Amino acid sequence: MTKKPAKKVRAAPLSAPKGMHDILPGDQPLWEKIKKTSKDIADFYNFLRIETPLLEKAELFERSLGASSDVIEKQMFVLKSKGGDELALRPEGTAPIARAYIERGLSHLGQPLKLYYEGPMFRYEQPQAGRLREFHQVGFEIISNENDPIYDAQAIIACYRLLQDLKLKDLDLQMNSIGCAKCRPNYKKRLVEYYQNKEKSLCADCKRRLRINPLRLLDCKNSSCIPLKKDAPNILDTLCSDCKKHFKKVLEFLEEVGISYNLNPLLVRGLDYYTKTVFEIFTNGFDFALSAGGRYDYLIDFLGGRQSYGVGGAIGVERLAEVIKAKEISLFGKQRPKISLISMGELAKGKALALVEALREANVDVAESLGKDSLRAQLKSADKIGSEYSLILGQQEVFEQSVIIRDMETGAQETVPIKKVVEVIKRKLR
Numbered sequence: 001m002t003k004k005p006a007k008k009v010r011a012a013p014l015s016a017p018k019g020m021h022d023i024l025p026g027d028q029p030l031w032e033k034i035k036k037t038s039k040d041i042a043d044f045y046n047f048l049r050i051e052t053p054l055l056e057k058a059e060l061f062e063r064s065l066g067a068s069s070d071v072i073e074k075q076m077f078v079l080k081s082k083g084g085d086e087l088a089l090r091p092e093g094t095a096p097i098a099r100a101y102i103e104r105g106l107s108h109l110g111q112p113l114k115l116y117y118e119g120p121m122f123r124y125e126q127p128q129a130g131r132l133r134e135f136h137q138v139g140f141e142i143i144s145n146e147n148d149p150i151y152d153a154q155a156i157i158a159c160y161r162l163l164q165d166l167k168l169k170d171l172d173l174q175m176n177s178i179g180c181a182k183c184r185p186n187y188k189k190r191l192v193e194y195y196q197n198k199e200k201s202l203c204a205d206c207k208r209r210l211r212i213n214p215l216r217l218l219d220c221k222n223s224s225c226i227p228l229k230k231d232a233p234n235i236l237d238t239l240c241s242d243c244k245k246h247f248k249k250v251l252e253f254l255e256e257v258g259i260s261y262n263l264n265p266l267l268v269r270g271l272d273y274y275t276k277t278v279f280e281i282f283t284n285g286f287d288f289a290l291s292a293g294g295r296y297d298y299l300i301d302f303l304g305g306r307q308s309y310g311v312g313g314a315i316g317v318e319r320l321a322e323v324i325k326a327k328e329i330s331l332f333g334k335q336r337p338k339i340s341l342i343s344m345g346e347l348a349k350g351k352a353l354a355l356v357e358a359l360r361e362a363n364v365d366v367a368e369s370l371g372k373d374s375l376r377a378q379l380k381s382a383d384k385i386g387s388e389y390s391l392i393l394g395q396q397e398v399f400e401q402s403v404i405i406r407d408m409e410t411g412a413q414e415t416v417p418i419k420k421v422v423e424v425i426k427r428k429l430r
């Protein structure tokens, strides 16, 4: 008896790591559009592009984001290099920029120095809607010798206009000031006093926060902590005169450019490097922030640089893409090529290929299906995509060094010398 061949065991397919995703071809146009719009915003407001490594020394983030921040406590992807260095996949872009600013002496590039970046960030989060382990940010930072409130407004304007240029309406800009080293301790003291006899009702995280970082109590989303926030002292009442003046100016600048905002005294942000202005931008129907940021006047000093002041904001690209898709925002007009190129016969194919290149040089979009040979099939697809004109090249045209231009609406045809066709078609499209 012949032995049956052993059944091939198929290996179990692998999936992407939890909370990480592929950006598939179908999503590329939207991603390209977001990146292009970000670049246009950066160019218009004179932000220079910077790229920093995906890996940084873990210490950079430990020193800047605060030991008690969620990112440091729970969310960093840390690995040990063969040389024994502890490296972290960057969880955000501001600390690496502050590091590069000091290390590369970037203050010489301009005052203020306006930088923009985009790329992946990594946080070990519990994946859910709008919360991933690998996500992308576009960010704008302004670093300067002065802590002029105009820069706070300019950083916010860049983030806000980016969202607007991507046709997002119903934006809700939430603003707060969390004070400075002078006034914040007073507020913390008042906050601790307020919470002290309520400690039993707090969640386990907040019990700990009460001792190490009481400001974060205002940030807690736990159902047992939310009701307690209502009567908590308002941070805006405890700001020193300098912080008050600064915040007032920022708000006035925003009003000047017609950007409306809502004050949210509970907005404290999860990263410890912030001082004074903090902000988040939301859109109707989603409970996550599309963009967030604030001022960080001590960060460069913390990291060993000369006193400089910074302010910036970042936009989450996945969140943005999700919202644009869910709201069915149409960012792509019917930008179909107005010209279709049709060829018949082997000889014509080569000439048609050369004509595609000539049209590209002249910046004229052209659709073609040179793999097909039938005139009818090619005319049909030209019609389907709504081309205004077809350029037709057959044996005879090759022989006569000419091209037929067919008006797809009227069916009228004219023959022009191949050397002149680009010029003629450009004129017609105008």
Ligand code: HAM
Binding pocket: 091, 092, 093, 094, 095, 123, 125, 130, 131, 132, 133, 134, 135, 136, 137, 139, 140, 141, 289, 290, 291, 292, 293, 294, 295, 311, 312, 313, 314, 315, 316, 317, 318, 319
């Ligand atoms: P952030 O609030 O941690 O701030 O992040 C900024 C934005 O990145 C968020 O508003 C959100 O859109 C997006 N984002 C954050 N975490 C995730 C996640 N796990 N999944 C998907 N999207 C996420 C910063 O990172 C600061 N560096 C912003 C800044 C710039 N501050 C000053 N300059």
